[in-house]
Every structure is written in structure tokens, then in C-alpha cells.
Amino acid sequence: MNGAQSLTKTLVNCGVEVCFANPGTSEMHFVAALDSAPGLRAVLCLFEGVVTGAADGYGRIAGKPAATLLHLGPGLANGLANLHNARRAATPIVNVVGDHATHHARYDAPLASDVAGFARPVSSWVHSSTSARNVAADTARAVQAARAAPGGIATLILPADTAWEPAFHPAQPLADIGPAPVAADVVEQIAARVSNGKKTALLLRGKALLGEGLEAAGRIQARTGARLLCDTFAPQTELGAGRVPIERIPYFAEQIVEFLQGLDQLILVGSNPPVSFFAYPGKPSWCTPETCEIVPLAHPHEDGAGALRALADAVGAPPQPAARVPLRLPELPTGALSPRSIGQIIAALTPDDAIFAEEANTSGRPLALSLATGRPYTHLALTGGSIGQSLPVAVGAAIAAPGRKVICPYGDGSAAYTLQALWTIVRENLDVTTVIYANRSYAILNIELQRVGAEGAGPKALSMLDLHNPEMNWVRIAEGMGMEASRATTAEEFAAQYASAMQGRGPRLIEAMI
């Protein structure tokens, strides 16, 4: 057994089932070792931002890490933006980054770089193996670090000789560093607080926002009347009919201020206080009322869902939440195609339990409004604000949940960053429907240009936000990547095409001209 085989077998031992890869020469032994680990599925991506975004989508849905396989410093560098998003999502990921052989490093060959330096800003754990005999143990440590609550990015740098030199046997998994329980006295203090009659909100994130956590929050609401909130870009939310209704904090600072107005106390469950996404001249960054007390029930590494259950019992909450979202599907609209009509059609036609990997930006709000009372679905948000996440995340989500429809509503500006994901969707025959909102613009930036009060913007400035020259044709781009695609210019056309995608299975792209 060589080091590479000890890596792949240890990954499988530790429950890693998928490796998203864009390998090069220094990873050839790792590539060869894929065949010695039947439990490890290898998914080729044509660009590393797809690799890391797919690992993010997989990790959010599967609740456990995928591995990536990346080619030295520059390969990792191409994946950093979506690792930034994954870090903000607290997604578990194990990056395997090849490097020059240890004895080659001194020669500063063209591809040599500071791999650990690239990794540090996004990683909770970084290590470079020094010998093939350490690779198995290092891999088990990397998986443990990635799985440590709430989830983190572990980057394991493997010099090429640690792949081809002899190794010992594979390693067994290390104990999980699960979420820390919240102390009983903390729960008691918060129980007293949420029962004190003041205007209270719970701000939920992570597992607190899903399944049993959300149910418990609904019970607390039934007893205390507390508002239930989630971040603008909560990594994962369970929405739609039958779910406990949750209020999403709006995007712009002044909207957040209005949204939180009158609040006396804000209980954090796995989240941080809400702040403005960007700073603006003369506008607040801090959005919570000055008089509002902010108190954590559970920090992000703690068991927020368990704490909510304990809190529900401590306040004597009833067994059922205060409310559940009713199912109210929109009528199919006709006529002009707009973000609103698109949202109505998607809400009307999407089946139960779909996953939305959404990055529609300015068009996202009308979609969310229509989906609010749609069939139950999971929403995956652009957690770190780094554009070009949605299609890669859809790849990973579809692989983690092969039985579920994955919908990818995508702004055309955003979609251009990591469009190579289309190819992997076709290659793996994933059940992903991509909707391109084709407005030929960085539309959000036209809004932001006004909001920041930038003076003197003339034709040169405005041209930086405009994507009309030339117009991208997303049908041709998708077909160039081997994907079936169509263009819709009216609500009727979009409804017919989207209905066909929902009835069928497999890759599909619709360019919605808005």
C-alpha cells in the first residue's frame, strides 16, 4: 500500500463517500488510488471553484464532508472563493491539495507556491504531511477537524512523494467532536428571560433552524410569543407548507433596523448579531436597537437544537408550534415574463421537497415570496457573498440527495463565474434545473451605486455594471456544455418549459428573458 491508497481507504473508513476533483500531475497517484477505494465516488469538475462549491452543497445536504482533490497552490486558489462561502456556511469539507514532492520543494519549480498560505484564510485546520507513513493518520485528523461542530474546512496538503512512498495500513476514524451541550443553568436563565413579557426574538442558525430545532422554536413561540428569525443568508432553511414559519432578516441595513425596531431582547441560537452586509456612508453597520439586550442561548459550536428543546420544556411549551405555513399555490400567470411571474410559476410547479440552490440576487425576493406558501423545500443561500456559488452547490446537493429535485435560480451575472458546473451536471446526469434570470446586468450593483452615494458616475462607470455588450446566450453556452436548454420570453413559454423540466429528470437549463 502506498500513501495515496492509505488516503483513499482512510477517507472511506471515516465515512467520506465523494471526492470532487480537478487533479494534475502531482496528484496522479491519488487519482490512481481512487480505483482501490470502491466506496469513494470521484466527480470530475473542469474548474476548482466548481469542486469546492460542490463540496459545500454536498456537505450542507449530507451533513458530512466530501473530499476535494486540488492541484497545488493555484488549484486551491481557484477554489478559495467558494471555500469562503463554505466557511461562512460552517460546511464540513476535507480539502486534499497535492504539492511538490518534499525533496523537490527546494528547487522552487514554476508551480511551487505557499499552499498553506493560500489555505489559511478559509481553513479551520491546515496540515502538510511529511511522510507517506503519516498520511493515514493525518487524513483521519482532517476528517475529524472538518466534522468538528459546527463544521469546518480541513486542508490536508500532500506532497507527491507522500502519495507514492510506502505506507502502513489505513486509519480508523477518530471520535467526533460533536456540538457541546448547553449548560442547564444557561437554559434556565434564558427560560426566565423569554418568559419576562418583553419583546423577544430568537435568531436561529445551523441545526437550530432545521427539523427538531425549528419545531422546538415553534413550541417556544407558542408559549412566549417570541419572534423566530433567521439570517439573510442562513446556510440552510426548511421552508414552505407545513413548516414552522420563520422571518428572514432583510438585506439592506435600514430595512434591518426597521425589522428589528421595538425589540427588547434578542436570543442568539447558533448565530451572531445581525449587521449590515456592506457599510454605506452615513448608514448604520450595527442594526439591533441600542436598547435591545443580546444574549446567546447557544454559540455556533454548541447544540442549538438540543438547547431549544430544553428551553421549550423549561418554559412549559405545548407539544405543537404556534403556527405552520399553509399551502397556497399561485395561479399560473400569463403574459410578460418577470421575476414575479417566474416566482409564481416555480412555486406552482415545483414538487415536494426540492432543494433550491439560489443566487438570483435582485430577482430572489419575488421568488421567495411565491415560494413562502409553496410546497416544502430546502433553501441554500449564498452564505459568504462570493458570487458564483449556486451551480456548484447544486452539483453537490444533487449528489447528496439523488431523489430530490434541485433548482438553481441564478442571475446571469452570477452564473458566468463558475459556469463550468453545467458540464459536471451533464456528466453525472444530475437532476438539476437551472433558471437563468437574464437581465444582462449586474442589477444589484446599479442599486448599490445609488445607495453608496457615489458621485460623478458617468458612462464609463455605468458600463462596468452592464452586460448587454455582448449579450450572452445561455442556451448556446449550456448546449456547448452538453446540456439541454431552452429560452423563455413569456410566462406561458416559461411555464411550459419549467413544467417539462419538473416532469422529467436530469439536467436542464431555461434562460428566462426578463
Added chain:
Amino acid sequence: MNGAQSLTKTLVNCGVEVCFANPGTSEMHFVAALDSAPGLRAVLCLFEGVVTGAADGYGRIAGKPAATLLHLGPGLANGLANLHNARRAATPIVNVVGDHATHHARYDAPLASDVAGFARPVSSWVHSSTSARNVAADTARAVQAARAAPGGIATLILPADTAWEPAFHPAQPLADIGPAPVAADVVEQIAARVSNGKKTALLLRGKALLGEGLEAAGRIQARTGARLLCDTFAPQTELGAGRVPIERIPYFAEQIVEFLQGLDQLILVGSNPPVSFFAYPGKPSWCTPETCEIVPLAHPHEDGAGALRALADAVGAPPQPAARVPLRLPELPTGALSPRSIGQIIAALTPDDAIFAEEANTSGRPLALSLATGRPYTHLALTGGSIGQSLPVAVGAAIAAPGRKVICPYGDGSAAYTLQALWTIVRENLDVTTVIYANRSYAILNIELQRVGAEGAGPKALSMLDLHNPEMNWVRIAEGMGMEASRATTAEEFAAQYASAMQGRGPRLIEAMI
């Protein structure tokens, strides 16, 4: 005047004429300030790897820095791989990276990251401005750092409030830190050495390899018989008819060893000793004969071209080089399309003084052989080995040299990384002809898989190197980006399409089915 305006005006004062941009909200004041600096051309790119690669291509041809405009840490991160290549090319670049306002940093908003951490591995200079009033001076320092010999990457991080707050007047340029002259006694020592009758080679890089430097090297060869060598991936070489012939060091270690066999002394002029690109089990990394003395005439930051002129005089070299490349154009081939016939057609039909931004990898060698006695041209190599450089570099080269044809011979695997460059080529109506070598494979990796001796590679491993499923259609992809494109399956078809591209002007893509 605000900080953003002081930035753009100072850039113009310092001779920066082009800004490649992919901005976001935190850069909106910088975008607005573009209109206040008429001397600064703004070029929008849809992905940051295009931004930084374009700045590399521009800097190599223009011999001075372009600016980039990037959106916080993730925007910079997307540009790092091509900055790695630019670092290896010693290309001058000024990165302007927006960041959160200084007062916003404490809130750790979703897009906050360690921007300087991302920048350090590729930058020779990193600084974050602390106040709008410092932006002008910091900008002048950044340009000075980028221009410092041999050329470097200066990354200036500008928090959003340094853009919108009031600033003083723009700054004037700082003195150039030009190449250091080589001491006369070093020239004398090398003069004695190259005249000692031993088998000698000069290994040239940077300006030593261009124009007067190359001419002087040819004169030294005429007097001493020394071989003239350049690195496999020298950033820029002037080749073809009329030029002093130069031997390019081959790619694989064992080829390099054979190539350098028998050499007694190797004189470095702006270069480092040749080493293997990758390490392989049982193969050497160090490729120069044990008995060969390695002596620098000029370090990379020194005036290699001047040192060669002084050396030519010191050895009493004649006024003309030993040889010049003759013009011998291939006949136009017919029949099957192959890397060889493509190379012959390109060599036969490309006009004088074209720029080749080349990343054809396995197909590059037959092209180089045909071009060797073709019309004079400039070759821009994949300096850092990070795939996806060629089209972005073509963008920048075309903007730096609007009167010259730019040819981009590109492997299909490579082309997928930064294909968004096609859009900018159309937008700016650049005279770039892209030739996609469509072999549906990471062909180089199939070679490398054998070479590294990886055992146990089965279907899963081989599928990681194969791009047949699905087949990309580069004509559709290019048309989707607004570019005129065609597919050639025979030599006749390719010759007709390439001839048409050479006779016309503007963006053009040919997918060559090999």
C-alpha cells in the same frame, strides 16, 4: 476630491492606462471615479481570473503595469491562480482590492476575510490604506513596487471608506527602482570564463532574452561559440525569422538532462538553474550535470541586457550575431487535421509580428516546430503552470498592442478554466484568434499518469483525465459569449478558416477537431 478619485488620478499620473475590473459594492466609489480619470481605460471581465490574466498579458507586452479592480477577499482569491503565473513571469501589476469600510471590519460581515492573507503568497508588496488621505501616496508606492525590477505584484487593499472620504490632491510618481547595473568586475570574470574554451551556455530570461539583450547574446555566441538557452516557460520570447536563434529547454526532466549533457559551465542571465517541472519517483529534479559550474552574470533584478552588451564588448564580439533564423514557411498541408498540420497552417498564414498567448500543452511542440522558421513573432508562455492563463493573457496583450494579431492556441482542457475571457474579447472587439485543440482530454495527464508510475489506475482514474462525456462544443460556447466561431475537421477547412481570421480583424474562434 474623494479617495477614489485620488486613486484613479494618481494611477494616471504614474503611467497606468488600463484597469481590468470585476467590481462589487465595496468598489462602487472607485467605479464612479473612473469617469474622473479620462486617461484610464476600464475593461470589464466576468471573472477575476480573466482580470488578473489580462493584467499579466498587458504587463508583459506593455512593459508597465495595468491596474486590476477586485471585490474583497473572494474577488482577489478568484484571481490568484493567474497572479501566480504573473509572479513567475515577473509581470508588473497593481491590484486594487476593495474591502469593508474600516469601521465595518469589526462586525465580521459575510464577505469579510483575510484579504492580506490571500494576497501575500503572490505579492511582492501588500498594503491596506488606513485613510482616504493616504490613498494617493499609497497608490504611488504601489505603482513603484510593481515597476521595481524585474517587475512585481503590488496589492493595495482599499477599505470602502478610503474611497468615499475626502482626500488631498493626487500623488506624483515615485522614482523607478530600475534594474541594478551589473558590476564591471563581474562582467570581466564572466568574460574570462566564456573565453576559456570550455563548453558554455548562457541561460537567458527577462529583458536579456529580448531585443538588444538577445542581439548581444548572439554576438557573444559569434565570438565564443556559447549556446544560447531559454527556460521552458520563459515569460516572453522573440522568435522566428531574423531573430537570433535560441534553444528552449525541454519540459521533461530526462530530456533536460540530455539537453544539458556535456556542459562545463552555465551562465545565468536573469534566470535560475533549470530544474524538473514536477518530481517523479526515481527521476532527477536537478537537471544540470554535476560537473557543470553555474555562475550568474545577472540576477533577475539586475540589468541582464546591459550586462550582455558589456560582456559582448569585453570578449571582443563582432557587431553581428553568429546566426539569424531563416524564413522557411511550410506548405499548406491537406487531409487530416492534427497538431502537426495545424502548426504548419498557422506558421504559413500568420502575419509578421503576431503575439502568441500559447497554452496548447501537448499540442504546443508541433506548433513551435513549425513556427521556428516562420515570420517573426512574440511567444508568451504559461509561466507558473497554472492552467487557464492563455485567453486572459491574450486579452491583455491585445489591449497593449492594438496593431498586432494575437493568436491563442489553447488546449480544450485548459480553455475551460477561464473561458469568460471570450466575452471581454468581443466586448472590446480585440483582434484575437483563438484556436481550440479539441482532443477531449487532459492529454498531458495521460502522459504523466504513465510517467509517475502510478499503479492500480482503473476506469475511475482514467475517467478523471477524459473529457468526452459530455463533449464540449466550443463553437456553441463561443457563440454563447457573442463570438464568431467555426469548427474545422480537415486541414483544408482549418486553413480556410484561419486564413479568413488572418485577413480579417476582430474576435474569432476556431475549434480544431484533432
